[in-house]
Amino acid sequence: MKGIYLTGPNQFSLQELNDPVPGKKDVLIKVRMAGICGSDVHLLRGRNPFAAYPLVPGHEYMGEVLQAPKNSGLRKGERVTVFPEVGCGKCPACMEGRLVHCPEFKFVGVRVPGGCFCEKLVVPRERVIKLPKAMKDEEGAMVEPTAVAVHAVQRGGVKRGDRVAVIGGGTIGLLTAQAARAFGASKIVVSEPIAERRKIAQIMGFKLICNPMEHDLLAYVKDEIGLVDVVFDVVGFKKTLEDAQAMLRPNGTLVLVALPHIEGLGVPYQPIFAKELRVIGSRTYFMKDFPLAIRLLQAKKIRVKPIISEVIPLTRFHEGVEHLEREPEKYVKVLVRPTP
Numbered sequence: 001m002k003g004i005y006l007t008g009p010n011q012f013s014l015q016e017l018n019d020p021v022p023g024k025k026d027v028l029i030k031v032r033m034a035g036i037c038g039s040d041v042h043l044l045r046g047r048n049p050f051a052a053y054p055l056v057p058g059h060e061y062m063g064e065v066l067q068a069p070k071n072s073g074l075r076k077g078e079r080v081t082v083f084p085e086v087g088c089g090k091c092p093a094c095m096e097g098r099l100v101h102c103p104e105f106k107f108v109g110v111r112v113p114g115g116c117f118c119e120k121l122v123v124p125r126e127r128v129i130k131l132p133k134a135m136k137d138e139e140g141a142m143v144e145p146t147a148v149a150v151h152a153v154q155r156g157g158v159k160r161g162d163r164v165a166v167i168g169g170g171t172i173g174l175l176t177a178q179a180a181r182a183f184g185a186s187k188i189v190v191s192e193p194i195a196e197r198r199k200i201a202q203i204m205g206f207k208l209i210c211n212p213m214e215h216d217l218l219a220y221v222k223d224e225i226g227l228v229d230v231v232f233d234v235v236g237f238k239k240t241l242e243d244a245q246a247m248l249r250p251n252g253t254l255v256l257v258a259l260p261h262i263e264g265l266g267v268p269y270q271p272i273f274a275k276e277l278r279v280i281g282s283r284t285y286f287m288k289d290f291p292l293a294i295r296l297l298q299a300k301k302i303r304v305k306p307i308i309s310e311v312i313p314l315t316r317f318h319e320g321v322e323h324l325e326r327e328p329e330k331y332v333k334v335l336v337r338p339t340p
């Protein structure tokens with residue numbers, strides 16, 4: 001089969017790989033649609049310190065069952081998505097589906113093999129999740145990033161009537177804003193410097209959209225909705241962290257969703273202390289967030305179509321990566337179709 005093989009920073013190409021062979025408890029899956037994540041771009045360019053080369057990258061995907069263990073509840077041809085994290089399987093965190101809290105936590109396609117930018121892969125049954133029949137392939141491939149968003153709004157405790165700010169309107173920001181709305185937030189400000197992405201937020205029905213290059217975000221939020229209950233920082237700059245804390249009401253919650261790839265950020269202590277703020281990390285998801293993400297996608301409470309910029313074959317993988325890197329105004333989410 002064909003797949004993208006990464007042997008070191010920037011060293012990746014489409015190669016002929018061995019067909020995976022399923023063990024007794026494994027499901028053999030044909031990948032139908034896979035998303036290129038921002039974290040994949042970092043990984044391909046050598047900016048992920050956890051990378052264990054060589055590997056096939058990729059963790060956002062859906063596919064079709066080619067072969068499943070007996071009594072697994074899965075049949076040939078069924079459409080599925082996959083939970084892309086592994087843990088020890090024994091600790092309390094693993095037992096509760098919080099694999100991200102396991103001391104042996106690893107991410108598929110980064111630390112362990114099994115990435116999705118290839119035609120076929122083998123996955124243990126317990127990480128395979130069925131998709132509803134009516135769900136489109138594009139939506140199935142977006143379940144994973146949607147799970148990131150529904151996890152973040154639960155971490156932030158978003159509830160009916162909340163005033164919320166989402167700083168950053170890329171894939172995760174736009175999904176988080178929709179998830180916050182689905183959880184009942186009544187006033188939501190989305191902040192995003194790229195005009196095309198602000199347009200997508202508008203298509204999704206958001207009214208309070210700020211261009212932080214033109215308006216001071218803090219002043220905009222205060223004018224439009226006052227102090228907010230929950231802020232999601234999906235950017236992770238010093239400035240966005242400062243703004244986030246300044247716009248929160250006392251006892252409000254700051255959720256850190258951005259990958260902490262910037263050194264020496266320095267979180268201002270004073271506002272956290274003075275307003276008794278809650279500062280909460282949100283790193284990927286728990287197992288239970290996948291079924292919830294599927295339900296919200298199915299109910300059209302979260303829409304992914306406006307985020308999808310293009311669908312390309314695996315042969316054009318390099319192009320897709322370059323689009324995301326060089327033209328963020330045109331490309332938000334690029335999906336790859338490994339098989340014709």
Ligand SMILES: [Zn+2]
Binds near residue numbers: 038039059145
């Ligand atoms: Zn991702």
Ligand SMILES: [Zn+2]
Binds near residue numbers: 090093
């Ligand atoms: Zn564990």
